[in-house]
Amino acid sequence: MRYLPLTPNDRQDMLATIGASSIDELFVDVPEEARLDGPIRDLPMHAGEMAVEAHMKKLARNNSAAGDMPFFLGAGAYRHHVPASVDHIIQRGEFLTAYTPYQPEIAQGTLQTLFEFQTQVARLFGVDVANASMYDGSTACWEAIVMARRITKRGKAVLSSGLHPHYVSVAKTMARFTKDQLVSEAPTLDAATDGADLLDQIDDDTSCVVVQYPDILGRVSDMSALAEKAHSHKALLIAVVTEPVALGAIKAPGQMDADIVVGEGQSLGVGLQFGGPYVGLFGCKQKYVRQMPGRLCGETVDAEGKRGFVLTLSTREQHIRREKATSNICTNSGLCALAFTAHMTLLGEKGLRELAMLNHKKAVVAADRLAKINGISLLNESFFNEFTLVLDKDARPIVRKLADQKILAGVSLGRLYPDENDLAHGLVVAVTETTSDEDVETLALALEGELA
Structure with a gap:
């Protein structure tokens, strides 16, 4: 049975209040060719449960798994390889949620794992502080660019040619609304990275330089010179890590003086899963913590002096005045963050x-x-x-x-x-x-x- 909480009169009253004559007017920004003019063609209107199960299993047999x-x-x-114990842990009743807990008195388990997740990410990235996760690596990258603009009051971001093109595409999509200037080029089939070119592009209008590490071609480079040049122009260095396992072998970006480090955490605890859901990682230097999007879980003590965990910082538009918010898309990926933490804990x-x-x-x-x-x-x-x-x-x-x-x-x-x-x-x-x-x-x- 469909749940219809509003009557036709309710809908008309709501439309009149916002000045729309019909519901269709709410979708005028969606191109007409992208809208349906009726039910999806070739899709049966109804079928029995067993018939649907049989049909879906037949479709699933066409898939090929990575293994x-x-x-x-x-x-x-x-x-x-994701240990079976990761899946066991994330399905426990204390943890099984995809969202941030708002009631610490009944969500200590989830808050503690997020606190430990933050600790792991901060240590992995070599930065002072990390948040409780974000949607994925690409949106975390864009949030870092916007964060740099808030800090520097500038709107020009220099993107390395080695930055994943999907990350670049997300940034360009969002920059349409913020009017940020993004300087980017495609990579060349060269063993050397574009570090020298990036150095030449940094000037007093630059808010940040964004470098992937290792980059889209797998190249690994020292970012210390970029950090020094960026800081000499009061710009920030943003490092993007799409393969966090690499940081078990190579120097952490924070150790090369990166100001903000973001990335994709899928490699640890989260399978490929046809492209999602994934988990964004976000860390920065302590002095920028109040400009960092997302939520921070903190450790405290209760009235009896016992250790407890709470949401310490949450600068998003659902919690504070919209004009003061750092982001409105920084919901954390709680369940995937838990899987990341479980896998990292098992590894040590x-x-x-x-x-x-x-x-x-x-x-x-x-x-x-x-x-x-x-x-x-x-x-x-x-x-x-x-x-x-x-x-x-x-x-x-x-x-x-x-x-x-x-x-x-x-x-x-x-x-x-x-x-x-x-x-x-x-x-x-x-x-x-x-x-x-x-x-x-x-x-x-x-x-x-x-x-x-």
Whole structure:
């Protein structure tokens, strides 16, 4: 039964109050070609429960899971082993929520895990403070840019060419409404990052420089010089981490004086899951904490002196005056943050470092093997678990052919940058602890066949 809380007269009264003659007027900003003019075509109006279950199972059998074949996809979403205990923990009644608790007296378990999540992210990023998570890495990146504008009172952000194009796209979409100027270019198939070019672009109008670490091509660089140049112009350095496992092996951005560090936490505790839900990570220096979006859980004591946890800071428009809010889209991903924390806790610092080194070791072996194939060269001089191969022909059709052979060979740069012909030969390959030697050899033999 449908729940219809309003009568037709109620709706007319509401429309009259806001000055609209019909409900359709509320959707005038949606292009007409994107609107439905009736029920979805070819979709049955009703069916029995068993018939629906059978139909959905049939559709599900068309799916291919990441573990069903050699899997080398990455570019911001990574396949890692998630211990079964993570799923067990997040389904406990004390924790099973996707939202931030507002009543600390009945939500101590969730608040404590979020407090520990913040601690883990802050230590991982090498910053003073982290929030209780955000939607995902791309929106966290945009929030960092807006935060830099609030701090510097400037509207020009310089984006590294190595920043994931989806993150750039999100930032450009949002900048339409804030009028921020975003300076960005596509990357080039070069072993060196664009650090020197970024240094030249920083001036007294710059609010921030945004650098991905490792970048979209898998390259790893020292950001210290960028931080120094940005700070000399009173601008901020924002580091973006799409693969947090890498920080078990390489220097944390905060140790290179990054002011704000954001990223995607999917790698730890959260499976690929057809693209979501994911969890945004956000940390910064202590002096900027009141400009940070999202919520902060803090530790305190109750009237009896016992330790407790509360929401300490929540500068969003649902909690304070809208004009004083830092963001209106900073709802935290509580359940995914809990999965991240559970996985990190099970690993511990030593386990994370071992996992990171295992990823790197396997990636080095794979890169060496694939670089020996005629028609392929390895772009990277440095990388963590992801690197770029340069083929002597367009990588896109080869990736599609290998997918038909049940081999997910990687992400073609031509797919990420369809308008950049110079990148069409690039193939980004990710290797994690889940990749076997047999998987690597299967990919190598398939590529040899396509490039012969």
